[in-house]
Amino acid sequence: MIEEIRKIAKEYPSSKSAVLPALRLAQERYGWLPRAAFEEVGEALDLTPAYCMSIASFYDLFHLEPAGTHMIEVCTNVCCGLVNAQAVLEAFERELGIRVGETTSDTTVTLRAVECLGGCSTPTIVAVDHRYRQSVTPDDVPAIVAELRSG
Amino acid sequence: MAETVVEVAEPPALVLKGYEGKPLVDLDTYRAVGGYAQLERARAMSPHDVTQEIIDSNLRGRGGAFFPTGRKASFIPTPDKVAKPIYITVNADESEPGTFKDREIMLKVPHRLLEGCLIAAHAIQSKHVFIYIRGEYSEEYEVLSKALAEARKAKLLGNVKLTMHRGAGAYICGEETALLESLEGKRGQPRSKPPFPAIQGLYASPTLINNVESITNMPIVLEIGPHEYAQIGAPPDSTGTRLFCLSGNVERPGVYEAPHGITTRHLIYDIGGGVPNGRDLKAVMMGGSSFPVMTPDELDTKLDANSLGQRGLFIGSGVVCVLDDRTCIVQFALRVAQFYMHESCGKCTPCRVGTRWLVQILRAVEDGTATENDLEVLLDVCDRIIGKCLCVLGDSAAMPVASCVTKFRDEFKQHLAQGGCPFGADSSLANLFAPVDQHAHAGAPA
Numbered sequence: 263m264i265e266e267i268r269k270i271a272k273e274y275p276s277s278k279s280a281v282l283p284a285l286r287l288a289q290e291r292y293g294w295l296p297r298a299a300f301e302e303v304g305e306a307l308d309l310t311p312a313y314c315m316s317i318a319s320f321y322d323l324f325h326l327e328p329a330g331t332h333m334i335e336v337c338t339n340v341c342c343g344l345v346n347a348q349a350v351l352e353a354f355e356r357e358l359g360i361r362v363g364e365t366t367s368d369t370t371v372t373l374r375a376v377e378c379l380g381g382c383s384t385p386t387i388v389a390v391d392h393r394y395r396q397s398v399t400p401d402d403v404p405a406i407v408a409e410l411r412s413g
Numbered sequence: 414m415a416e417t418v419v420e421v422a423e424p425p426a427l428v429l430k431g432y433e434g435k436p437l438v439d440l441d442t443y444r445a446v447g448g449y450a451q452l453e454r455a456r457a458m459s460p461h462d463v464t465q466e467i468i469d470s471n472l473r474g475r476g477g478a479f480f481p482t483g484r485k486a487s488f489i490p491t492p493d494k495v496a497k498p499i500y501i502t503v504n505a506d507e508s509e510p511g512t513f514k515d516r517e518i519m520l521k522v523p524h525r526l527l528e529g530c531l532i533a534a535h536a537i538q539s540k541h542v543f544i545y546i547r548g549e550y551s552e553e554y555e556v557l558s559k560a561l562a563e564a565r566k567a568k569l570l571g572n573v574k575l576t577m578h579r580g581a582g583a584y585i586c587g588e589e590t591a592l593l594e595s596l597e598g599k600r601g602q603p604r605s606k607p608p609f610p611a612i613q614g615l616y617a618s619p620t621l622i623n624n625v626e627s628i629t630n631m632p633i634v635l636e637i638g639p640h641e642y643a644q645i646g647a648p649p650d651s652t653g654t655r656l657f658c659l660s661g662n663v664e665r666p667g668v669y670e671a672p673h674g675i676t677t678r679h680l681i682y683d684i685g686g687g688v689p690n691g692r693d694l695k696a697v698m699m700g701g702s703s704f705p706v707m708t709p710d711e712l713d714t715k716l717d718a719n720s721l722g723q724r725g726l727f728i729g730s731g732v733v734c735v736l737d738d739r740t741c742i743v744q745f746a747l748r749v750a751q752f753y754m755h756e757s758c759g760k761c762t763p764c765r766v767g768t769r770w771l772v773q774i775l776r777a778v779e780d781g782t783a784t785e786n787d788l789e790v791l792l793d794v795c796d797r798i799i800g801k802c803l804c805v806l807g808d809s810a811a812m813p814v815a816s817c818v819t820k821f822r823d824e825f826k827q828h829l830a831q832g833g834c835p836f837g838a839d840s841s842l843a844n845l846f847a848p849v850d851q852h853a854h855a856g857a858p859a
């Protein structure tokens with residue numbers, strides 16, 4: 263990974279700029295950002311692990327705690343909210359047996375509420391493993407969860 | 414899974430020119446509608462003349478602030494005047510609630526955006542363009558990367574280096590100086606201005622920052638000519654078209670390209686098919702969640718900066734989100750305030766503390782535990798935020814909240830008189846969860 267990060271860094275006039283892509287890469291490897299990830303990113307970019315951690319804590323896409331294998335992110339900003347976002351979120355809570363912000367006990371799925379995903383004309387937008395599903399209704403929820411549980 | 418409606422609602426088609434339902438994602442289809450011909454033309458012109466054409470068109474920023482695009486480019490010093498590189502950063506961080514147009518540009522006409530980048534690079538003699546793309550946008554990143562690879566292979570980049578940089582989930586990084594910090598590998602916290610990015614931007618070098626839609630207009634300005642462009646829409650100040658983002662309680666939501674100056678009513682009722690289920694329109698989130706709301710008596714206002722400005726409204730990023738009469742306006746204001754509380758970078762006190770206060774007071778109003786005096790406190794907090802923060806995010810929290818209180822004061826009072834929400838669970842926004850509560854909530858007993 264260190265070599266890969268150094269390669270990304272060459273794209274920028276200053277290697278520090280590569281910290282976001284590097285953390286993204288590390289998160290893809292580990293599923294979240296453990297201490298070891300900050301050490302590797304730091305080593306690759308000549309930054310301290312503490313610095314890398316301070317960056318990660320600022321940005322919403324980075325997980326500082328273990329996350330589930332799959333990530334379900336429901337937009338609950340107003341445009342989706344006006345249509346059915348809360349009902350969709352609650353349907354996921356029921357189907358998964360967890361509350362928003364939690365991970366299922368078998369660690370397969372993490373459920374999060376997120377701010378506007380930029381898909382407001384087809385509410386509710388749900389990002390499933392970072393791919394947008396549009397116009398999701400509560401009725402669609404069981405199938406989405408089943409799909410994740412089976413694969 | 415419904416597709417997003419992306420249409421030219423009223424001619425002329427500019428940003429979506431040649432699109433007609435079929436994405437112009439590969440180089441050949443884009444070339445077939447005249448793609449990259451303007452880049453060639455621009456490169457045969459002097460940089461100064463290209464900038465002059467953008468100035469003459471009076472193209473203005475589509476990212477929210479509506480600043481004249483050509484004038485901003487003219488602030489960039491020429492290479493003989495500075496010993497530093499000159500950069501362009503394209504703002505593709507699209508995160509303003511209600512905004513979903515830049516995404517469609519990247520998905521439907523990615524090459525037009527790239528052509529715009531290269532024209533802008535020629536105009537200000539930049540050799541390195543960065544596209545800062547919102548971290549959540551995966552498909553958009555892939556489509557644009559593929560278009561970029563094709564353009565590179567076809568040797569269209571010339572001596573320009575173009576780097577795609579993915580964000581990581583932070584609304585504030587759409588603010589131009591926070592974006593630069595983020596791109597430099599730091600936390601996305603705004604810088605104080607001056608110095609302005611045109612003089613000291615990325616890596617302390619002159620930097621031009623423009624929104625995706627602004628840049629995508631550049632090939633069109635050159636194609637139809639700046640003077641022709643300046644006639645379209647609501648000249649002299651609001652020229653050209655907009656990709657209006659229509660959403661909320663409306664029959665046919667979508668991205669609609671139409672000239673500046675169509676009325677809000679026309680967009681919502683004729684193009685968008687009106688409010689579904691026979692409901693009435695209660696308010697419009699106009700320009701984005703960062704701005705004052707529009708009320709039904711203002712529906713005939715034209716969608717251009719001056720007509721909206723006369724009413725204290727903003728065109729922002731082209732957002733028109735319809736709230737029907739089931740919506741509790743206090744819940745709306747609360748949810749908007751919660752967004753800004755979550756996204757405040759914490760650098761300055763009025764914003765960091767003020768957004769928290771707004772949320773607390775609005776919560777108390779919604780729960781019916783507030784007093785009439787709290788409404789004055791609410792407006793006072795807004796007043797202590799507006800114009801007193803390092804960046805505009807603070808204002809963006811306070812302006813919509815203040816507008817809800819002043820335009821719907823009776824509804825706020827009704828909450829106080831009844832000791833709770835008059836809509837109860839019937840409001841479409843009832844109990845809407847906000848990410849700002851996520852950490853407190855997770856792990857708590859059900």
Ligand SMILES: Cc1cc2nc3c(=O)[nH]c(=O)nc-3n(C[C@H](O)[C@H](O)[C@H](O)COP(=O)(O)O)c2cc1C
Nearest residue numbers: 474475476504506507508587588589623624627805
């Ligand atoms: C909090 C905040 C968020 C912003 N988010 C965006 C954004 O997501 N996209 C964007 O183009 N401009 C955004 N802006 C506006 C930018 O600061 C800047 O004005 C714009 O990118 C300039 O481009 P333009 O002149 O082409 O509009 C935001 C501003 C603020 C204060």
Ligand code: SF4
Nearest residue numbers: 758760761764802804
């Ligand atoms: S206004 Fe808010 S977001 Fe902007 S710099 Fe201050 S604290 Fe940060």
Ligand code: FES
Nearest residue numbers: 337342379381382
């Ligand atoms: S409000 Fe849900 S995608 Fe914009």
